[in-house]
Amino acid sequence: MPVVATVNEVPNLGKKQVAVAGQELLLINLKGVIYAVEAECPHQGAPLGGAIVKDGYLSCPRHGYRFILADGSCPEHPECTLKTWPVRIEGDDIIVDLA
Numbered sequence: 001m002p003v004v005a006t007v008n009e010v011p012n013l014g015k016k017q018v019a020v021a022g023q024e025l026l027l028i029n030l031k032g033v034i035y036a037v038e039a040e041c042p043h044q045g046a047p048l049g050g051a052i053v054k055d056g057y058l059s060c061p062r063h064g065y066r067f068i069l070a071d072g073s074c075p076e077h078p079e080c081t082l083k084t085w086p087v088r089i090e091g092d093d094i095i096v097d098l099a
């Protein structure tokens with residue numbers, strides 16, 4: 001499983017976009033918990049780098065769909081699911097299981 005970034009590159013409530021194996025990932029630090037999600041909205045492809053993180057949700061800047069960071073689900077629009085990947089922290093390394 002690849003190391004995609006280090007923890008200190010993703011500040012609390014911040015994001016960092018990385019490309020791993022041809023896949024654009026968005027790393028999000030929510031109060032010390034790192035999430036890895038796809039970098040484009042599953043609704044109409046808006047880039048999520050500018051999305052707002054609040055109350056465990058990632059809110060798309062284009063139409064406001066809110067995705068739960070823990071599993072990528074969108075309660076208001078269940079047909080849209082944001083892809084997420086398991087994250088492991090080893091020391092300062094962020095490791096994402098892309099399988």
Ligand code: FES
Nearest residue numbers: 041043044060063
């Ligand atoms: S493109 Fe993200 S909610 Fe429509």
